Amino acid sequence: MHLSRRDVLAGGAALVAMTAAGGVRAQDYPSRPIELVVPWGPGGGADQLARKIAQLGEPEIGKPMPVVNIPGGTGATGMAKLLANPADGQTAAIYIADSHALLAGKNPRWTMDDIAPVAVLIQAPSFIFVAQDSRFKTWDDFAKEAKEKAGALKVATLGFGSVDDFTLSFLGSKGVKVNQVPFSKPSERYVSILGGHADALYEQAGDVGSFLNGKQMRPLLVFGAKRFEAFPDTPCSKEVGFDIALPQFRSLVVRGGTPPENIKKLSDALAKVAASDGYKAFLKEQFADANSFIDQSGAGAFVAKQLEDMKSAIKQAS
Template identity: 35%
Template sequence: MMKPMLAALGATALAFGPGAAAAQDYPERPVEFIVPWGPGGGSDTLMRIVANHAEEHFGQPLAVINMPGVGGTVGLVELSRRDADGYTISQIHEGLLVASKTGLTDLNWDSFEPVALMTSSPQYFVVNADSPWQTFEEFAAYVKENPGEVRVGVTLGGVPHLHAAMIEEAAGIEFSYVGYEGTGERIRALVGGNLDAAIGDVSSSLQFVENGDLRFLATGAGERLSQTPDVPTFKELGHDLELTITRGIVMPKGSPQEAIDTLEAALEQTAQDEEFVQQINNAGAEVDFRAEEAYEGYLENLDATILRLVSRLEG
């Protein structure tokens, strides 16, 4: 009788002891946070704010490492190869879904475990302040008369490319595209006079607008923003466009649910932190926390939307 009883107790310990202890102990060490874009752009700025504030609620540092390249997919390929143990995370936005639909990568949002959506960033159409265009209407009129002449900086096959193509379609105009890896890179090129216009955001562009180097012509926000009250929305200008980039956190496929739940809870607490919200707003974005299930639903709907719109990138 004693041996079967001991065997049963041993099985119970294996089932509930070490596993439960491991779950309770998570996180035991710092988590590597891969940001698949270069320094200085919107993703880098916002995710460093997330990492800095989440540490207090998570109990371990989220160590940010930039891994840019190939439209944001290099870092995500690296994430897909990491152990699914909860100790490597990354950030995705609409760019991954666009890259998947355009054949740039075999990865998609469901190649990973979504944890939570954290921020959304309205996009802007930006020109050099030395350009003759004071309004988007003036710009569109010029481009309509000179199709393919104006050089617009985007991430080719990425969300900025999609957004610019949506502007082309809505306004009945045609751009010449120049590709850059990240927002910061193309905005610096615009400041340097190597482009005529670009898709940008507040975090990468507002300082140059305030310095008199660049000019915002329109925003893809749903309504005018407090940081740029004089910049009209595309909707105000008669174009049914709402252009934004959302940023969320993912883990490798198969990561422990306990790890996902623990990080999700820490991120939710972070999203309620007033100082965090203020810093995100100061960086030109909004806190838009959505927990795992809601975030998955958002990504599913977004995937269908991009599939419907991606044909506008052809040609």
């Protein structure tokens, strides 16, 4: 069969187009540093995770993972950055429960089809914390005043439309009504109860570990079906009559449509990171489940189930 010069050029152009559409394939992936987007400000739990993954992941992945903080919109601004990049796995984002919660609201800016979960990296329960010297000695003390003085107590949260918001709205529907005070900057949120700007804080223990270890904060309630091992005297939400548990999870995602072989290659590298002593120590510091890690084969189903639970909590609260 005779091929003209025009045929050869046309075939070459088609090949280039196919390569561009498919992105960098596994044999060449990653072809350059993987940009790691954190849709939150420096110092928070998502940022801490990103920097630990970047530190431990470079030897396994073979390329640096520079961290870029892009806060705003309960994670929406950073996610927009991810989705504006090619679907090749060269840009990834720390994706947490609070960003995921936006999909349970009205007019979400992305869908489950727009992202591809690479791995779940942290699973940890949420708590209600107060300052060490708070007048509230127990959860019952706090709940009683919240019922008697509806909306008078201030609880520091990440923001409206977050897991914090869903959980506190659920409590409100059961009579424990508080005034939610959003703080977009993690550092400001953490210290709000120390400076008297809020009566309580909705947060994960790992994010405020230094304050807990320094005896500046203490937990009143852990959300879940059982007490948390590190705080055996703190009641869980189920035992005090609130059957709600929207655990915080932190995962790594890439843009939907990324070649599956690239996702698997990145997930396999993260599995080695998760098995390392350094990462196990990090999970302990974060008061997280030692078995937090879920690879790409199960991460998608896990994230989808979390969205179902969030929608259920909203329905119950309304």
